[in-house]
Amino acid sequence: MRRTGVDSGQRDSAATSGVFDRAFASGDDRSYWRGNAMMMLSTAVKVYIAAEPIDMRKSIDSLSMLVRPMFDQDALSGHVFVFYGRRRDKIKVLVYDRTGFWLMYKRFESGSLADPAAIARRGISLAELTTWLEGIDVGVRRRVHAVNATVVA
Incomplete structure (x- = not known):
């Protein structure tokens, strides 16, 4: 500041x-x-993780231009787009919130992210993203699937 x-x-x-x-x-x-x-962020927000590393020198404008070709999504959708560097020790999260873009950047001081390409293939929830950004491997845990209930009895 x-x-x-x-x-x-x-x-x-x-x-x-x-x-x-x-x-x-x-x-x-x-x-x-x-x-x-x-x-x-709403739980209706989807998280998209890049399947391959990017150049971490990219800024908001460059990353927003990558959203369409990498994820087939609109950068202005409000969804969360996650990009990571070659060594998997740096991560950028891009989000649009009606007034502008947020770009969050994290550098791991030690260690690296657990296999982002595998997580990108299977998908990740917002709660799992938070855990993953803490350096915890979310791929080793079994996710509880949502129940589509129509009646409460």
Whole structure:
């Protein structure tokens, strides 16, 4: 987060709103945001994982242009599109939310993602994506299948 005028004891106008004030009160710019910044996604959102690695230097515009040829989907659909690098230690997640694109980037400090190509072939839920992004191999667990009930008795 960028602050201006910090040395003179003044903050820029964006930093004077309530959320930012709590962040600056502790003296650590990142203290408030650690674990608190999130984006809400519906369970109806589908997750698409690239079947092959991409050049991780690509930005929002380049990745959104890859969505149609790689996933046969519209980048503006609101679904989650996951891209990973050759060494599988970096991942980018692209989402559109009616006002613009989100691009989330994660670099694993040690280790790498469990076989993204295999997960792309079988599909992954939003809950499994969260687990996978924590470095847990979701391919070794058996998924409980959804029940299509029409009557409660």
